Amino acid sequence: MKMSEFQRQHPLMIPYKAGKQFFGIILPIILISLLTGLREGEFSIGWTHLLGVLGVFCLFLFYNFLEWFFFYYQVVDGILHIRSGILIKNERYIRPERIQAINTRAGIFLRIFNLLTLTVETAGGSGEAELNITALRAEEAERLEKKLAINSENMSPTEPQTCTGNAFSLSPRDIIISGLTSGNFLILFSILGVILSQAYPIIPDWFWDFVFLFVSERGPVIVGFLILILLLLSWIISSIKEIVQLGKFSVYRSGDEIKIAWGLIEKKSMSLEAHRVQAISLEEGILRLPWRLREVKPEIVGRATEGGEEASVLYPLLRPEDTPEFIQSILPEFSWREKLKPLPQRARIRYIFRTTILFLLLSLIFSLIPFFQPYGLLTLILIPPALYYGNIRFKETGWAIEDNYIFIQNRLLARQISIIPYSNIQDLRLTINPLQRRKRLATLQVGVASSPNARIFKLKDIDQETARQFWYWFSRSRS
Amino acid sequence: MLEQPQENLDPRAFYAWFWRGIFIGAFLLVLITCFSIINRLWLGWAEWWIWILLVFTIVLTLLEALIIPKLRLKFWRYELNEEEIDIQHGILIIKRSLIPMIRVQHVDTEHGPILRRFGLATLRIYTAGTTHRIPALDAQNAHALRRQIAYLAQVSDEDV
Known part of the structure; x- marks a missing residue:
């Protein structure tokens, strides 16, 4: 009985998909060969060409016939069951409460035959999040949609919390500080550098004569000076850009809504459902580190409701003393903790090694190969700073478990403190490599849903006892 | 550190992985053979690296077909x-x-x-x-x- 409920897609799926793939792949090839043929002036379409193209199309048809033949779907008790795969058989079950959205669409070809493509979207972005049933009769699609849509309404993962409706806004002074310390000028600097290096044929000869005049004698000084000017220029430009863009930044919370507004000249605003924020990270960029000024970045799941623009920053510049209040009034689903726990001492050498190894290899190469001598030896000066930096990375890595939250602090260039609520953790993973085993260390990975890609928070070289603590904290059956 | 999970995989997994390893190895061998034929006929490069490749492939296949499946089976829980x-x-x-x-x-x-x-x-x-x-x-x-x-x-x- 059960087997008979299985349905195939409409047979017209075969020519439809084959055609789509065919034109997607073959058309550019034909165009290119046409163009090259025209250029060489000896192009003619022979029977062999046409037969070849037809043959390829038939292959596509055959492949899609197989796909169609082995694709079945059915809905049993509201669960969508899909069986597919030509060689590798796949059975998939999708429960209605996991469905985020059901869409239908139809191109011209499908519309002629009154057919639709049904897309079922589930949360997350592992690439498996979207499922297509191609070429369904319109009434069949409607029936399916009805069957699946019953439960997908009540899918909000956390209860919306009531909130005081507090607002936070950036003072003019903070806006300027934010602009000056944003650190984006490094990006602009490298862009300018690339442009300059690409544009050098355009630069008039007298300029180069002028430069070379100096390079011959005081070369390094001039080059250094040019770089400095370029740095300063990009710093000023990017600061102004940042100030204009982020000016009058304010964030406001009421109920489940987080409302953000920004822009000095062009006003922009955005609203975000708080339950979609899965985790937050406070990022302290290199220029802001001395003052521990933080940028609040969210991990957001699901799609933007209106406008399509998604917030990448919840607040651009947060002072350490304002942090607890900010979290409490804007993001009460999260928690704050100032002091985190350090890693065990035996992890220090691993952090230093990981940071230094790249520089070590580089400078080895440069100082051993005669071609780079004697300047290659200069790369050796990079090693002490790398050692020092590795030590800093070790010192600034920390963690804490407090109630229903974990805190992870990492340092790459910027320092980042992430706050992850228990209820938003998708999975927890511990890994131990042979070297870690000797030192009784482990690496923790915490998966959090985020769009378009899941975010994995990592904490390297924690004590195995700490790892155990995380495990028991997360385990529902052992705690 | 933590007590191990209880269940093991099906022991037949060994045979499945064994054959997969053999198939991959056979495929690589065919590739190498094709290449060495092409080399003899047209390219005429030195042959010692083909032998190295061959030995490498055989060792890899043995590992992939015999040793790794055993260990994988043992450690998957x-x-x-x-x-x-x-x-x-x-x-x-x-x-x-x-x-x-x-x-x-x-x-x-x-x-x-x-x-x-x-x-x-x-x-x-x-x-x-x-x-x-x-x-x-x-x-x-x-x-x-x-x-x-x-x-x-x-x-x-x-x-x-």
């Missing part, structure tokens, strides 16, 4: 209860994953030609963003597990 799925695998680097039932988005089973020949299937578990798998389970068992997980994921209710 999983356990399942009403609240969560616990998976441990990895020969040198041990990886241990814990997936709460409530976070499971969907489950599916998959079997390619080799696995099917030995009556095995791979179970795949998707959360919102991450994927986990338990390879080479007895096909019947895999289907039963899939049903069980789907059921448990549906009934488990969060009270955080």
